[in-house]
Amino acid sequence: MSSPLNDIQFILHDVLDYRSHYAALGLDNTVDRDLLNMIMDEAHKFASSELQPINAAGDAGCTLQDGQVTTPPGFKEAYRKYIEGGWAGLCGEPRFGGQGMPETFGFLLEEICCTANMAWTMYPGLSRGCIAALAEHGSEEQKARFLPKLLTGEWTGTMCLTEPHAGSDVGLARTRAETAADGSYRISGTKIFISAGEHDMSDNIVHLVLARTPDAPAGTRGISMFVVPKFNDDGSRNALACGNIEEKMGIHGNATCELVFDQAVGHLVGEENKGMRYMFTMMNAARLAVGLQGISVAQAAFNRASEYAGERLQMRSLSGPKLPDQPADPILCHPDVRRLLLTQRAIIEGGRALVYYVAQLVEITSHTTDEQQQQQAQLQLDFLTPIAKALLTELGFESANHAVQVFGGHGFIRETGVEQFVRDLRITLLYEGTTGIQALDLVGRKMLGNQGAGLQAFGQMMLAVADECDADFAEFAGTLRQLHQDWGEISMNIGAKAMQDPEEVGAASVDYLFYSGYAVLAVFWAKIALAGARHDNAEYGSSKVDIARFYFARMLPRAEAHRQALESGAANLMQVNGLAFSA
Ligand SMILES: Cc1cc2nc3c(=O)[nH]c(=O)nc-3n(C[C@H](O)[C@H](O)[C@H](O)COP(=O)(O)OP(=O)(O)OC[C@H]3O[C@@H](n4cnc5c(N)ncnc54)[C@H](O)[C@@H]3O)c2cc1C
Structure with missing residues (x-):
């Protein structure tokens, strides 16, 4: 769709x-x-x-x-x-x-x-x-x-990080890179789960491979990046092969490959041992793209669900028949089906505004000549990237799942095509760093690591939006100001607790990410409402204001549950009888 x-x-x-x-x-x-x-x-x-x-x-x-x-x-x-x-x-x-x-x-x-x-x-x-x-x-x-x-586009590219024993912890990678007499390297090792690692669509495939040179230090500090083409310059086939493609839950059309490198010719990118830093260039852009995948596929699922809800006739409306000539009313008249559809829409459109705002930040960081603006944009970009990735994939998945719910049992049947969206989307919560890893990045590096500077930079925007809301959306303005204050306090409390017990960071991280995510979406829904109220097409604009009200009333309260969960501390996770974890 x-x-x-x-x-x-x-x-x-x-x-x-x-x-x-x-x-x-x-x-x-x-x-x-x-x-x-x-x-x-x-x-x-x-x-x-x-x-x-x-x-x-x-x-x-x-x-x-x-x-x-x-x-x-x-x-x-x-x-x-x-x-x-x-x-x-x-x-x-x-x-x-x-x-x-x-x-x-x-x-x-x-x-x-x-x-x-x-x-x-x-x-x-x-x-x-x-x-x-x-x-x-x-x-x-x-x-x-x-x-x-x-x-x-004659050639395509890949990113080869993952190995059987090295997933979230890329520093455990063992793929070796030995220097050759001509200054190039010979790459040997096995990479798994490589998306688009082998296929028949392009003339050549350019693999960016993380590997370690013989004397490299342990962990991520010893990782270097190499460019390893499938075909060398002289047209000869490089010494790498696709050993297997994975049977998966979804995205079946994309080949997920095991790649075996056996003394393949590789060329060092930049300097030795700086590969992780270089790979982050790719990963930060990729994280945003994955967040975007979350809402893009959710949009396809919503398109199907909204159409179906208008056509499918089941049971009568609670307030009396809407189509008396028909045996039943369209399911769209039932409050719960409307809840499902509005939840999808609030996720998709709020998420879209977040992604495009982040895209603006990317453009500011690469095009502005104003140093202070550049620095502020970078702070926000760093802070919002893990939120956009994890929140929009988690909520995109929720959204696609709601589309299946709108279809009822028919949603579970392959023929209707909505279950494919759920299966396809599931991977987005895992690759490019799982939700748990994004949350650690957010709390550890992007919040505590820079004393809340990213949060402060975004917070300024939040308060400016609250001021804009004062005239016509006073209820949003008050909520945004309260959220701004609470978010700062919650963040400081995590920092204070972490000084007593480092496990507090991990214990709070995913709930903190969701809390932050719902607060971020509140900012964008307030902006959407403001734009809706100004819109030339009053009907279109007021539908956006309605969805904004839905978001503030029915979705934003989830933030409070995350707050309570994260404030409950690490003990209920870390001081639990071991039997609780055995099957
Ligand atoms: C279809 C598909 C396509 C992929 N494409 C690519 C690709 O193109 N290139 C590539 O290099 N890789 C790719 N991957 C690999 C993907 O990025 C990894 O699977 C992912 O990063 C997670 O690593 P893992 O599977 O080893 O899980 P693990 O790292 O073993 O994690 C298992 C669980 O433990 C949790 N966990 C681990 N450490 C921590 C921690 N410190 N704190 C809290 N929780 C933690 C994780 O969140 C997860 O829930 C792909 C994977 C799939 C399935």
């Missing part, structure tokens, strides 16, 4: 005022509202005609034979059209053949494609991360060698 362009445009133009944003960055000569809308329209046409029709069939999965992976029917052809349309280089540097569009354009493309077909969209998605890492950390020679083909 398609992305709702009107809702995307509403967030971009009415809620986040992209025109002023680009004008402030001096980018308004290159990009304007018409260009944004035109690219969105074209992306939408491509996604609805090429990607959406092959989504359900793609669920049959990829096949592996003699080391070669075949993607599902239509995937390769759709990718060829994607290349022909010039989509792969949309945000790439012009000197390497890219079109130099700001980062938001990439997020838009990703969202629109992902709503149509998440498994397919991961192939070019992985390339984008690879391009970002090489563009920032690769040598001029590596950029000239790899970026042009990645930006045409």
Whole structure:
């Protein structure tokens, strides 16, 4: 099902005022509202005609034979059209053949494609991360060698971190890199779960591999990054092979590969032992993209559920028949079905505003010349990235699950196609760092690690939105100010408790992330309400105000439950009789 362009445009133009944003960055000569809308329209046409029709069939999965992976029917052809349309280089540097569009354009493309077909969209998605890492950390020679083909899309990219014994703890990686006489390296080891690790859609695959040189220090401080192409410059096949593809719960159309490197030729990116830092370039962008996957697929599920709720006739409305000529009323008239649909919508649209706000921060950090603005944007970006990743995948998953609920038993049946959304989405809570790992990052590094500077930076925006709400949405203004105060106190208390017992950080982390996430979404729902009230189309605008009221009344109270849970401390987790954990 398609992305709702009107809702995307509403967030971009009415809620986040992209025109002023680009004008402030001096980018308004290159990009304007018409260009944004035109690219969105074209992306939408491509996604609805090429990607959406092959989504359900793609669920049959990829096949592996003699080391070669075949993607599902239509995937390769759709990718060829994607290349022909010039989509792969949309945000790439012009000197390497890219079109130099700001980062938001990439997020838009990703969202629109992902709503149509998440498994397919991961192939070019992985390339984008690879391009970002090489563009920032690769040598001029590596950029000239790899970026042009990645930006045409003739080649695709991967990120190879995970090993059987090294998942969240990448520092445990054992893949070796030995220097060769010509200055290159020979890479040996096994990487698992590598998305798009092998497939039949591109001429070459550029793997970014984390490995350790013989004398490297233990842990993440001894990890280096290497670029390891499937085919070498002379066209010879590099010494790496796909040993297996995983049977999975979802995203069957995307090949998840075991890659065995056996003295493969690799080229060091940047300096030895700095690989983790470089990989973070890729991972931070990827985390936002994964958060976006959460709400994109949730949107596809919502589209189906809202349509079904209007058509399916079951039982009478509590307040009397709505369709007396029919044997029953549409399920949309029942309060609980409306609750399910509004919850989905509040998650999707609030989440979309968060992602596009974060995209603006990315653009500010890369384009502004004002040092203070740059620093403030970076603080907010660092703080909001783990929240966007974990919250929007957790809630996106909840949202897709509600779509199944709207379909009743029919939602559980494959034929209706909504259960695929739930299965596809489930991975987003796991890869690029699980929810637990995002929460540790948020509390440990992004909050305590910088004495709450990120929270303070976002808090200023929160108070400014509260001030804007004073005139027409006084109830939101009061709530936002109270949240701002409580959030600061909760954060300080975690810091104080952590000084007595370090386990308090881990014990509070996921609840703190959810508390923060609901507070962040409250800010964006208040902004959406303000924009809705100003909207030219009064009916459209008032529907946004209604959803905002729903969010504040029925979803934001969840934050209080998380607060109580995190304030209950670590003892109820850490001082529990061991028998409680044995089966
Ligand atoms: C379909 C798929 C695609 C993938 N694609 C890629 C890819 O392209 N490239 C790549 O490199 N990897 C990829 N991965 C790997 C993925 O990133 C890892 O699976 C993920 O990071 C978690 O690692 P793990 O599975 O080893 O779990 P573990 O690290 O073993 O974690 C198990 C559980 O313990 C929890 N845990 C661990 N440590 C802590 C802690 N300190 N505090 C609290 N909780 C903790 C975790 O949250 C989790 O719940 C993919 C995985 C899948 C399934």
